[in-house]
Each structure stands twice: as C-alpha cells, then as structure tokens.
Amino acid sequence: MSPQTGSAPHPPSIGMLGAGFMARTHTLAARTAGARLAAIASSTPERAASAAAQLGYEQALAPDELLAAGLPFVHVCTPNRSHLGYTRSALRAGSHVICEKPLATTAAEARELAAEARAAGRIGAVPFVYRYHPMVREARARIATGETGTVLTVSGQYLQDWLLDAQDENWRVTTDSGGPSRAFADIGSHLVDLVEFVSGDRITRLVATSRTVHAERGGQAVDTEDAVALTVELAGGGIGSLLVSQVAPGRKNGLVLEIAGTRESVRFEQEDPERLWVGRRGHSLLLRRDPDTLSAAAARLAQLPAGHPQGYQDAFNAFVADAYALAAGDTRDGVPTFDDGARAAVVTDAVLESVRSGGWAEVSEA
Structure with missing residues (x-):
C-alpha cells in the first residue's frame, strides 16, 4: 500500500453484498484502493439498481448471481444472520472475502468459516478497522x-x-x-x-x-x-x-x-x-x-x-488496501x-x- 494514496497492488474486481452504510463505506475504500466496482446486490432488485447508480457499480445483480460470478473479491455487508451462508458461497466460488463483523453469530460457525478460508487458500478479512489508526x-x-x-x-x-x-x-x-x-x-x-x-x-x-x-x-x-x-x-x-x-x-x-x-x-x-x-x-x-x-x-x-487529520474512513481505506494486497501475495502486518x-x-x-x-x-x- 502506498502511504500517500492507499492504493493496492493489482487492485481486484469486486462484488458488494448490501447497500447500507457499511456497503457505502466499503465502496469508498475499494475505490480508493483502485478496485473495479463490478457488481452489487441487495435485498431487492430495485434497491440494488439504485445503489449501483449511486455508488458507481457496473451492474446490479441478485445475491446468488453475484456469488456465482466468482469475482476476485466479495464484500459481505448484510445482516448478521446471512454472513455464514453468503461467505461460504463466496469462498466456494473462488472469491476472497471481506465480511462485516460479526463473522458469524456463533463461535462454531465463525471457526468453520475461518477453517474453510484456510483450506481454500483464500483471504478472509473482518473490518476491525480501528487497528488502522x-x-x-x-x-x-x-x-x-x-x-x-x-x-x-x-x-x-x-x-x-x-x-x-x-x-x-x-x-x-x-x-x-x-x-x-x-x-x-x-x-x-x-x-x-x-x-x-x-x-x-x-x-x-x-x-x-x-x-x-x-x-x-x-x-x-x-x-x-x-x-x-x-x-x-x-x-x-x-x-x-x-x-x-x-x-x-x-x-x-x-x-x-x-x-x-x-x-x-x-x-x-x-x-x-x-x-x-x-x-x-x-x-x-x-x-x-x-x-x-x-x-x-x-x-x-x-x-x-x-497536522492534516486522519479519521475513520482513512483507517477503513488502509484496511481494505491491505486485504487486497494480501490476496495479491504481498505481506502486510496486522490485517484482521x-x-x-x-x-x-x-x-x-x-x-x-x-x-x-x-x-x-x-x-x-x-
């Protein structure tokens, strides 16, 4: 990651699941890192289409379509109960995943996802972004x-x-x-x-x-x-x-x-x-x-x-860029x-x- 720009080496194409506040925050960070905003999905086709237009995604898809596309990176920014299923599907389609916390609603399910990411050789990251101040x-x-x-x-x-x-x-x-x-x-x-x-x-x-x-x-x-x-x-x-x-x-x-x-x-x-x-x-x-x-x-x-203040979005940008860098084979310290x-x-x-x-x-x- 460049200290000046927050860009990542070999920025990926990404899919975004969700269209709320956290999806907007992830999108700003992804754009700063140079990612291609390939697709977004939400709870309804209308909400997805509106978010695609507002946030600059190339297309709006249904969640299953986005997951099946096997995009290099999928961001999961949906209600907590859906994290397990969406993240598992993304990993099995070959995507790296950034999943909002909690990773899952039980420790057993969270451990399953961590083990599945390791077994698949995929990067799985969770936005504990306060580490990045x-x-x-x-x-x-x-x-x-x-x-x-x-x-x-x-x-x-x-x-x-x-x-x-x-x-x-x-x-x-x-x-x-x-x-x-x-x-x-x-x-x-x-x-x-x-x-x-x-x-x-x-x-x-x-x-x-x-x-x-x-x-x-x-x-x-x-x-x-x-x-x-x-x-x-x-x-x-x-x-x-x-x-x-x-x-x-x-x-x-x-x-x-x-x-x-x-x-x-x-x-x-x-x-x-x-x-x-x-x-x-x-x-x-x-x-x-x-x-x-x-x-x-x-x-x-x-x-x-x-003297030029940094804040929450800067921390988020650095986290996302580091996650993308890990997927590209680089080394980054302290990525959650x-x-x-x-x-x-x-x-x-x-x-x-x-x-x-x-x-x-x-x-x-x-």
Missing part, C-alpha cells in the same frame, strides 16, 4: 518493544446513543436478523479486538452482566442486550474492565482503550485519533500523529502529513483475518455464557 499501532509498538513494561491493567469502553429511545429501531435488535448478541457482538467485538491486538495478550476468562433497557421497540419484543459490563483476566496476569453500551446519551462513537504497564500507560480515544496519551509517574506525554516521529508500523499508516473474527465470536459466546450463568466463563483458545 496510526496511534493504535504506536501504542501496540510501545508495548511490543517493552517500553510500556509488563501489562498490569486494561480498561476500555465503547459507548453509543443511537438506540437510546424505545422508538429507535434497527434489524439488529432481534436475534432473528442480528443473532443472540447485539451491543457486544456489534461494537464490543471491536473493543475486545483492540485489547488483544494492542496488548499482545489474550483474555482467558471473564465475568459479565448485561441489560436490555427497552423490552419493546416499535411494538416488537427485543431479545438482545443494550449494554454489557465485564471484568476480564489476561493470560499474562493483567486484569481489566470493559463497558459497552448503545444507550449512552451523547456518546456517538466513544471507543476508548487504556492499558497500564509497569513503566507507563497508553490511552487511545477513537473520537480524537490524532494523538496518544502516554502516562508516566513523573510526567506524561501527548504524542501527535507525526510520521517523522512515530514507529515504522504507525508511520506506514500516516497517509497525510502531521477470519481467525480474528472467530476469536471475537469466541469471546462473545463467553460473554453470553457468563450472563446466563451469573459466573465466570473461560475463553477457549481452540
């Missing part, structure tokens, strides 16, 4: 080189308010479309991925509690959670607490991660992604995104000079694969188990 890579580099010391504690939160009121509706609120977990599978998975990616450690056990604030939305019973709080233990001995909510007034996309080591703490806030707070006992630092002073891993993702998607599903299953039992749940490494 340069200052996240800077935090990771400080921990990996030992500058932060041994990890003692982690704390994090991911807070939103878009489902605050009872009249706020979305297909994710019921298990039929979204799966058994909503808030945690939707945004908690990002937080857990960042905890493990940045710390280089694994969550081994956890205890969780959840709340469903509105029993009904739009006259329909709600059977997924609005908020989750959990305590975690890490393999290396660290402990932590995480809070996830989609009913936090005023919080639009409040993803925050702080990791304390024996020498220093690092804190990243997604809504202020141009800086990283580094806390020390004697003094603290506020590191700005400046490619001239960052680690090599962070500087690679600094596509603009210091189907294995990472399966890992998030394993943690989600452990959260649901703990909520049901009221006790600690082990997080499997299988």
